Amino acid sequence: MRSALSVAIGAALAASACSVPRSGSSAVIVSDAWVREAAPGQPSTAAYATLTNPTDAAITLAAASAAVAQTLEFHETQMDAATMRMVAVRSVVVPPRGRVDLQPGGLHLMLLGLTKPCPPGDRLTIEFRFSDGLVVASAEVRRRLESTP
Numbered sequence: 001m002r003s004a005l006s007v008a009i010g011a012a013l014a015a016s017a018c019s020v021p022r023s024g025s026s027a028v029i030v031s032d033a034w035v036r037e038a039a040p041g042q043p044s045t046a047a048y049a050t051l052t053n054p055t056d057a058a059i060t061l062a063a064a065s066a067a068v069a070q071t072l073e074f075h076e077t078q079m080d081a082a083t084m085r086m087v088a089v090r091s092v093v094v095p096p097r098g099r100v101d102l103q104p105g106g107l108h109l110m111l112l113g114l115t116k117p118c119p120p121g122d123r124l125t126i127e128f129r130f131s132d133g134l135v136v137a138s139a140e141v142r143r144r145l146e147s148t149p
């Protein structure tokens with residue numbers, strides 16, 4: 001069912017977790033992708049990466065997916081007085097000739113509905129769907145250093 005859908009819809013949807021890059025790659029360079037470790041039973045974790053746009057036009061990160069999670073959301077960590085909270089954002093714009101760092105304490109990818117544990121050293125495939133195409137990145141799971149999402 002899922003693979004048939006992927007064939008039908010092709011590169012237009014980032015629904016499949018297939019790790020084979022497709023035609024229509026984005027110009028954005030995704031580097032230093034990593035995922036915070038998740039213990040068995042932990043429902044969610046966060047992923048980080050650097051997004052570099054080498055073009056003269058803004059490119060929008062519209063969606064992301066990973067086989068290990070049911071849903072990926074873009075979150076921004078905000079300090080509200082002394083309280084830290086995460087706010088969901090619809091998309092992330094990578095400015096022309098610029099970069100966006102998805103990092104602890106700032107913008108990040110939230111992996112929700114984890115379907116298996118993510119122990120340190122594992123590698124996960126994350127599919128980034130930009131306004132100009134797809135990027136499939138391999139992200140290393142790293143040990144949790146602090147609690148900032």
Ligand SMILES: [Cu+2]
Nearest residue numbers: 075086110149
């Ligand atoms: Cu979050």
